[in-house]
Amino acid sequence: MPITTTSPARPSLVQRFRSLTEAYLLYVAQKEMVRRYPGAGTPPAPKRGYGLLAVFFLPGFKLTPWAIKKRLLSALFRRPAQHWPDKPWENR
Amino acid sequence: MKRIVVIGGGSAGTGAATIAVQRDRSLDVTLITEFEDIAYSPCGIPYVFGREIEKFDGLFLQPLEFYAEMGINLRTETVVDRVDIGRRVVHSTVGEEFPFDELIFCTGWEYEVPDLPNVGLDGIVYIKNIRRAMELDPKLDDVKRAVVWQAKPLGVELIEALPRRGIETHLVDSGGWLLSEFADADMMEPLQQHLVDELGVKLHFGTHLTGFDGRDGRLTTVRTSGGDIEADMAFLVAPTLPATGLAKSIGVETGSTGAIVVDNQMRTSVDGVFAAGACVETMHGLLNIPIHLIPGTYAYTQGRLAGANAAGASETYPPVYVPWGLGAAVQVGGALVSETLAQATGMKYVVGKATGITAARYHPAHEQMHVKLLADPDTRRVIGGQFTGGDGVKERADFLAFAIRKGTTLEELATMENVYSPPIGALGEPIAAAAKDALSRLVG
Missing domain, CATH: 3.50.50.60 (FAD/NAD(P)-binding domain)
Structure with missing residues (x-):
């Protein structure tokens, strides 16, 4: 496989959603961390699309309880083959 | 005689091939890589640049002969053109055929070249392949100022190494601090202070890379949202993508990270096809979602597991907790x-x-x-x-x-x-x- 590519495989919708929202949520969290620990970091630079996410994604995400979010993330991103047991050796 | 073909000669591929032959000497195991080398540690490259490690030789785990003597049919500088899953044959670009009963994809990852002006200039480099690193190393003696893009682990290793070669080193990252994707600002502060105070590194956080300028095809300036930096060399620690094109071409399922979906025995969605290492998704132990990991520790252990299972074992891999x-x-x-x-x-x-x-x-x-x-x-x-x-x-x-x-x-x-x-x-x-x-x- 080459070490670089200028033509990556076309990402799926789920892939694009995950990539963009993860980066955005980290960006928002980093801004909060800079506020919480003054002098320890620099405010991150926003990327394209963050403005829309701030309006249409972040409010709903923040209102959703973590327990529900965790289940939704699992439902959205995990395939049936990816139910890996924590202790597979116990089933031997 | 059962035939196992491994595509990819990094940690995962080498691990898969070696464990398969160790488990069953009667197996016909072929390892194919498009590069000259297998089984070296690319993570060590910055430390050779910085002269903490004396020579690149030290990064090789074993000489190529070692693997041939083990009984592995090693095919370096061989590019796989396509896989005929129906006939179960791997084809190379020069017409060679490698029939298989079990196939293991260990195709790793690649850098996504950023879509920026003049990104193809000489002096803009990506660190991964050891031969290219060997060619680059003597050129560092003539570099006065370098820019490293992105404060990921490799980026941090580079900004620690390059000042030891007398290079004025700049780091540009749109994030807020070192390793900001998985570490906190307050915990990175001592390391950042050391880099600035002891090594003279210039940190440009909250700053986008916007392009490059050059003269006679050679880099002269790195452009950022915070201003231009004159530089002889730019190390792009670019976003990494799992290399899955070949696997996808035979119908192997990929997931939300773009990497290959595997079960906990490294089996893909195609019968008799395994995958391991940086081309697969691994389960996060706490969040219960698949993630994409590139460190060699995961690649090696997953590769060994895939090789063992291709050879007939029933080993399993647990979710990870990522130290x-x-x-x-x-x-x-x-x-x-x-x-x-x-x-x-x-x-x-x-x-x-x-x-x-x-x-x-x-x-x-x-x-x-x-x-x-x-x-x-x-x-x-x-x-x-x-x-x-x-x-x-x-x-x-x-x-x-x-x-x-x-x-x-x-x-x-x-x-x-x-x-x-x-x-x-x-x-x-x-x-x-x-x-x-x-x-x-x-x-x-």
């Missing part, structure tokens, strides 16, 4: 969830912090060790942590990953035992102190 660490003069490390990540996901957490020492106070070997722990406030189970300081960061990060995997609580860490020996261990362990701090915040 990490790096640094030299100031070490940093941790496991799983940072405060930033917890904040990003919205999970509930309590923080405990403490600063201790790594050896007895009266012993010259003692250094500071800063510890930050995160725990679930309801269950009091530890969910993550970070360490910054002297020797012992790696061991603490490994310990913490294991502790989280076992569902360890703050109370258990607060009452943990520790080694006391003047040169290597102080009376009190800062992990215990951080756990007590977290507990006090819960009570308070």
